[in-house]
Amino acid sequence: MNKDYKISNDGTIFEIKDDGSISKLAKINDKGQISTLSGTVMTANGGSKGGYWFFIIVFAIAIVILAVLYSETNNAYQWANYERNEYREKYENASSSISSLRNENNSLKQERDKAKSELSNLKSKVSNTYPLIITDIEIANVYNDGTIQTDYGYMIYSYNTMYLKPRVKYTGLTTGSKTFKIKLYEPDGSLSTGSYSTYSYSDDAYIYEGENTCKFSGWGNSSRGKWRSGTYRIEIWYDNTCLKSKTFTIY
Numbered sequence: 001m002n003k004d005y006k007i008s009n010d011g012t013i014f015e016i017k018d019d020g021s022i023s024k025l026a027k028i029n030d031k032g033q034i035s036t037l038s039g040t041v042m043t044a045n046g047g048s049k050g051g052y053w054f055f056i057i058v059f060a061i062a063i064v065i066l067a068v069l070y071s072e073t074n075n076a077y078q079w080a081n082y083e084r085n086e087y088r089e090k091y092e093n094a095s096s097s098i099s100s101l102r103n104e105n106n107s108l109k110q111e112r113d114k115a116k117s118e119l120s121n122l123k124s125k126v127s128n129t130y131p132l133i134i135t136d137i138e139i140a141n142v143y144n145d146g147t148i149q150t151d152y153g154y155m156i157y158s159y160n161t162m163y164l165k166p167r168v169k170y171t172g173l174t175t176g177s178k179t180f181k182i183k184l185y186e187p188d189g190s191l192s193t194g195s196y197s198t199y200s201y202s203d204d205a206y207i208y209e210g211e212n213t214c215k216f217s218g219w220g221n222s223s224r225g226k227w228r229s230g231t232y233r234i235e236i237w238y239d240n241t242c243l244k245s246k247t248f249t250i251y
Contacts, residue, residue, distance in 0.1 A: 131178050132170040132207050134236055134244035140165045144222040156250050161227035163218030166234060168244065172209040179204050181237040184219055187230025192219070199237065 012027055141150035142165045150156045152167055166182065181199040184192045192200050203216040216236075220226045227250050235245045 126173060129239070129241055130243065131174045131176075131238060132172045132243070134168045134170045136169040137234060137236065137244055137246040138167045138169075139234070139248050140167065142218050146218070156248075158227060158229045158250050159225050161220065161250060162222055162224060163220040164227065164232075164234075165215065165218035166236070167213060167215045168236060169211075169213050170207075171211050172207045175207060175209050177204055177206045178238060180216065180243075182216060182219065183235040183237065185233040185235075187228070187232060 010027075012024055138152040139156065140148050140152045141156045141161055142148050142163045144163065146165070148165075149160055149162065156164075164184065179202055181202045184200045186192055191198075194201060196202075200219050201217070205214045205216065207214070229250055231247055231249050233245060233247045236243045
């Protein structure tokens with residue numbers, strides 16, 4: 001026997017029997033869920049209680065998973081927040097240190113510029129009296145034409161002595177040609193003189209700023225054995241200032 005089933009507009013499922021009578025069976029909602037006329041959702045196995053437990057278990061599992069995910073996310077967030085605060089503190093400390101170093105650097109630059117200015121002024125004043133600072137004097141024994149017989153730093157023997165030629169190492173404070181006076185004292189303390197009674201001879205030399213050397217002309221004569229054995233003293237003067245004095249020995 002064939003049965004005819006229909007669904008009304010409100011979702012009621014009903015059966016039209018052979019005698020024309022109508023029997024309401026169930027309802028179906030927009031989601032396709034079938035329920036009894038009293039409103040109980042029907043499951044595939046024909047019961048509703050098992051369906052409730054299924055959804056409860058699924059819901060509980062979902063809650064546990066969400067709780068775990070939330071806990072892990074919250075821990076990660078707190079750790080990220082901690083690291084962010086730590087980096088921020090380090091950044092602020094570094095910024096403070098950089099600012100302090102920048103201020104210190106500016107102060108040092110100001111002190112350096114001030115020191116340079118003072119040094120320049122002092123150098124200008126000193127160079128009027130001391131155009132150079134002589135650090136050492138060396139003596140060579142030379143012929144009349146300036147050819148070296150005994151080089152600087154070597155022992156000079158009396159029987160070879162002719163012209164005693166000084167060489168000075170200096171630090172120049174200014175640049176330009178200057179006139180110097182050389183005084184040569186013999187072993188008995190007497191000043192070796194020629195045309196001048198207060199110094200042995202004078203010589204011009206061009207001075208350069210910074211560390212340099214210069215050679216003065218020699219003092220003596222072309223006859224060998226000019227200077228006897230003994231300890232001598234040589235002085236280099238500029239105007240009325242003795243720039244350097246040194247003793248040396250002729251053997």
